[in-house]
Amino acid sequence: MSQRSATSQPTNGSRASVIEVRRSARRRRTVSAYREGDRTVVLIPARMSEAEEQRWVTVMLDKLAAQESRRTFGDAELSERARRLSEQYFGGRAEAASVRWVTNQNTRWGSCTPSERSIRLSHRLQGMPEYVVDYVLCHELAHLLVPGHGPRFWRLLEAYPKTERARGYLEGVVAAERLPHVPGARDS
Template identity: 45%
Template sequence: MRRSRRRTRTLTVFREGGRLVAVVPERISAREQNELIPPLVQRFLRREAKRGLPQAPDELNRRALELYRRYLRPLTGEDPPGFSVTWSSRQQHRWGSCSAWSGEIRLSARLQTMPSWVSDYVLLHELAHLHQPNHSAEFHRLLSGYPDRDRAKAYLLGYQHGAGMGESETPDAEDDYS
């Protein structure tokens, strides 16, 4: 549990490094905390189970390997380079990021509330960066085989619009958001 000075009324729960974290207003009483957090955690776990998203780092890495083998290997003809995937609660301006030189992929924890085909798209996008660090024609060719690509991009765009996030991370025609 974390207390936040910036949070004044609402509570939230998310996963960070495989653990659940509850963020509560700094001034909430222990009684309120004990009443409000357990139902919030239960609701979060129910939603998480419905989505079927990989939550632990091992599961996330297995999912990434599965996506790589299914969609990228046929186009690259190569086994995947070394990589590791983690959820990040610190990524508030990007859906994902990739350090191609180290193979580190970080996905925004916000994706955990979205359908799996959306998080799969962002994960696949970052995996493609292991081969193409930019958003070149070759990069887009690598993503072309994912059947939910356009639907996932539209979902992320709608989410950003609904959340009033502006266009800073909008996947545009060049797919330039990670």
């Protein structure tokens, strides 16, 4: 069962006019937030102190503002980007019939079905640096030319100059997701 804290006005210029904090006895460590009309809802564990609540509200407002300010491009722009990357790095040989964002890929950054010439990118890439999105697109475009991850595939992908940098970035994201999400956890 959740209990609701009193609502308050945002303190950091957030676009929402009201902040509602919902405490849940079932929620143990995670904190999340979302927009609900002109209201921002922050979900926290019931056992959290008032000071932790205030800190998390600020963190989550900043996180939501950053997400909302990031420019994301749609499927049409993604297809055009893939076409441009294919031309630039693969001589136009990697032609995708469809390229689109999907929300059902949480363990992969992208996937490709060569027989259908379709590429799908995880929505989790939205808001990441452009060179990272370009790398994942190049990776999937390369699969249109070479199945699997053998030496021929990696030689082909070497055409994209930021391959190693992008792979390192994505490995860092995966590593960060494994860290505890409670600020001050080391202080106790």
